[in-house]
Amino acid sequence: MTHTRPQVEPDGRYTVQQAAKALGVERHTIYRYFDNGSLKFRVRKADNRRVTKGKWIVECWEENYL
Numbered sequence: 001m002t003h004t005r006p007q008v009e010p011d012g013r014y015t016v017q018q019a020a021k022a023l024g025v026e027r028h029t030i031y032r033y034f035d036n037g038s039l040k041f042r043v044r045k046a047d048n049r050r051v052t053k054g055k056w057i058v059e060c061w062e063e064n065y066l
Helices: 016-023 027-035 054-065
Strands: 013-015 042-044 049-053
Touching: 013 016, 013 054, 016 027, 016 049, 016 054, 049 054
Parallel strands: none
Antiparallel strands: 013 049, 042 049
């Protein structure tokens, strides 16, 4: 995980791959964070993909890094 706070827009929406890049982890780690409740996702109706908000990425980083 990255040592610096992720640079994301609080209300921006990010895919699993984008969230992994922002946190400096692999995609399977993002799924683990989702499974243990550290990171929230919603399903985008347009293409049925999981997306998360920037503020949730920061909350996940704070919970797992600080």
